[in-house]
Amino acid sequence: MIRLENICVDFGGVRAIDNVSFEVDAGRITGLIGPNGAGKTTAFNVIAGALKPTTGRVMLDGQDITHLKPHQRANRGLARTFQIPHEFSRLTVLENLMAAASAPVGENVFNVLFRRNLFVAEEREIYKTARDTVRLLELDHVRDEKAGNLSGGQKKLVELGRALMRDPKLILLDEIGAGINRTLLGKLADKIKLLNIERDLTFCLIEHDLDYVSRLCDHVFVMAQGQLLTQGSVEDVRRDERVIEAYFGGGKYEAHS
Amino acid sequence: MELTGLFFYLVSILIAGGIYSLLCLGLNIQWGMGGVFNAGIAGFFATGAYASAILTTSTSAKHIGGFDLPVLAGLLGAGIISGCVGWAVAKICIRLKSDYLAMASIGIAEILRLVIVNESWLTNGSLGLSGVPRPFAGLASGRTADIVFLVFIWVIVIAVFFFSQRLYDSPWGRSLRAIRDNEQSASAAGKDVEKFRIQTFAIGCAIMGIAGGLSAHYFRFLSPSATDPLLVTFLVWVMLIAGGSGNNRGAIVGALSIWFLWSVTEIFTNRLPPEWITRSSFVRMLLVGLLLQYVLQRFRAGIIPEKAPKLRYSEEE
Numbered sequence: 219m220i221r222l223e224n225i226c227v228d229f230g231g232v233r234a235i236d237n238v239s240f241e242v243d244a245g246r247i248t249g250l251i252g253p254n255g256a257g258k259t260t261a262f263n264v265i266a267g268a269l270k271p272t273t274g275r276v277m278l279d280g281q282d283i284t285h286l287k288p289h290q291r292a293n294r295g296l297a298r299t300f301q302i303p304h305e306f307s308r309l310t311v312l313e314n315l316m317a318a319a320s321a322p323v324g325e326n327v328f329n330v331l332f333r334r335n336l337f338v339a340e341e342r343e344i345y346k347t348a349r350d351t352v353r354l355l356e357l358d359h360v361r362d363e364k365a366g367n368l369s370g371g372q373k374k375l376v377e378l379g380r381a382l383m384r385d386p387k388l389i390l391l392d393e394i395g396a397g398i399n400r401t402l403l404g405k406l407a408d409k410i411k412l413l414n415i416e417r418d419l420t421f422c423l424i425e426h427d428l429d430y431v432s433r434l435c436d437h438v439f440v441m442a443q444g445q446l447l448t449q450g451s452v453e454d455v456r457r458d459e460r461v462i463e464a465y466f467g468g469g470k471y472e473a474h475s
Numbered sequence: 476m477e478l479t480g481l482f483f484y485l486v487s488i489l490i491a492g493g494i495y496s497l498l499c500l501g502l503n504i505q506w507g508m509g510g511v512f513n514a515g516i517a518g519f520f521a522t523g524a525y526a527s528a529i530l531t532t533s534t535s536a537k538h539i540g541g542f543d544l545p546v547l548a549g550l551l552g553a554g555i556i557s558g559c560v561g562w563a564v565a566k567i568c569i570r571l572k573s574d575y576l577a578m579a580s581i582g583i584a585e586i587l588r589l590v591i592v593n594e595s596w597l598t599n600g601s602l603g604l605s606g607v608p609r610p611f612a613g614l615a616s617g618r619t620a621d622i623v624f625l626v627f628i629w630v631i632v633i634a635v636f637f638f639s640q641r642l643y644d645s646p647w648g649r650s651l652r653a654i655r656d657n658e659q660s661a662s663a664a665g666k667d668v669e670k671f672r673i674q675t676f677a678i679g680c681a682i683m684g685i686a687g688g689l690s691a692h693y694f695r696f697l698s699p700s701a702t703d704p705l706l707v708t709f710l711v712w713v714m715l716i717a718g719g720s721g722n723n724r725g726a727i728v729g730a731l732s733i734w735f736l737w738s739v740t741e742i743f744t745n746r747l748p749p750e751w752i753t754r755s756s757f758v759r760m761l762l763v764g765l766l767l768q769y770v771l772q773r774f775r776a777g778i779i780p781e782k783a784p785k786l787r788y789s790e791e792e
Contacts, residue, residue: 340646
């Protein structure tokens with residue numbers, strides 16, 4: 219579905235991503251793991267369009283989308299959440315979700331001022347989807363609360379809710395689990411699996427908790443120091459010497475223990 | 476006698492308050508809803524003032540125009556021209572982050588001011604434009620004309636208020652507020668951030684232009700001093716922040732209350748010994764600053780804070 223081709227990203231003199239190529243298959247839940255600073259979030263930014271790669275191409279369903287801006291990619295079915303919650307802080311939870319929906323008629327200034335009856339039907343649909351999504355994520359009790367007042371975990375759920383509002387093909391989840399308590403995390407995993415099966419949604423997620431990753435993902439890519447180290451099932455990857463070395467620094471620490 | 480004097484004093488306060496309400500409503504669309512920092516209000520105010528004045532005055536040998544159009548056409552022109560200038564400015568510098576945009580907009584206001592002072596073929600330079608007509612001039616004369624003007628201006632304020640409410644209470648307004656709160660995730664949700672911000676800036680500037688036009692018609696005379704950033708830009712910001720950024724009612728309440736305080740303090744400062752009077756405007760500015768501090772301590776989000784628009788759909792099905 220989404221394919222990175224020979225992506226390089228330079229930040230000044232630092233090469234954050236070094237010639238990385240991989241493809242996320244449609245219908246799957248794919249994981250992207252690796253130690254801190256491996257370039258995982260940078261890769262997400264390249265996919266979502268927040269960052270232009272220095273070289274390389276981003277392909278969506280066989281089409282080159284490297285030149286597209288983030289909102290154009292979003293309108294082609296790409297949705298994402300952020301590692302640090304980026305909620306619309308002064309909007310209520312329900313508004314956060316409704317604002318994320320695509321509203322081509324209601325976002326036209328002329329319609330808003332002079333032809334208000336035009337967007338009524340569209341708004342009704344957006345409201346219904348938002349209401350159902352709020353229920354799905356069990357945020358009902360804070361529906362009319364300003365999103366800025368929520369807890370960190372709840373904000374993460376709002377992020378996911380906004381992504382779902384767009385009825386996307388692919389959702390990029392950047393550490394959706396960080397800061398969420400265990401019980402909710404379990405529920406969230408079930409929900410992601412359910413969405414994957416029921417709505418045929420493709421997920422690609424960054425996560426540090428390998429048990430969580432193994433519970434969700436069919437396939438993982440491992441990144442380290444800007445490069446793609448290996449890929450495969452979680453169990454295979456976990457046994458891979460190079461992965462262990464990337465995570466724990468290999469022999470250097472073994473000498474001490 | 477005392478009473479009628481007081482009455483007409485009140486009328487003049489409410490007229491200026493109406494002009495400030497319009498400026499606040501314009502700024503509220505830009506900053507309150509869109510998070511676009513415009514520190515060049517005076518420039519767009521002046522653009523509108525000159526546009527309307529040039530369109531409505533009778534022909535003069537000293538400068539261009541004198542199109543002798545009706546006042547309403549002049550005001551419409553003021554809105555359109557100011558809006559277009561705003562649109563062009565936004566097209567160039569809307570991508571700047573808020574603090575840089577603020578600096579750029581100060582610069583643009585200064586450019587507009589210099590154009591007004593120096594291009595005398597257009598604006599008659601520092602001599603200014605005189606004989607700017609009042610609307611419905613035949614209806615009343617002398618002081619009663621002020622009452623007519625008061626009604627006229629508040630009809631426009633109310634119209635612009637409903638216009639702003641329509642923008643606020645709409646999917647457009649919701650997406651705009653989302654962009655204000657977080658640009659990155661708004662664009663990840665498919666919003667064309669730049670387009671929204673350009674629209675916001677142009678609409679706000681158009682309203683500021685109408686306010687400028689009204690002030691020209693009220694004073695009947697226009698000179699480059701109308702672009703004083705202290706009285707236009709700074710005071711309008713104070714009004715909006717105190718009244719409640721993001722709330723159209725708050726914008727009007729802020730404009731009226733701050734303007735009322737500003738005017739009433741004038742009564743007292745005018746009784747000061749002569750050597751103090753020259754300094755009084757700074758003292759008043761200080762007072763307004765202190766008041767803003769107090770309001771922000773007491774009411775974080777202004778007197779009437781932002782409120783989510785009512786949902787059109789109750790729990791159905």
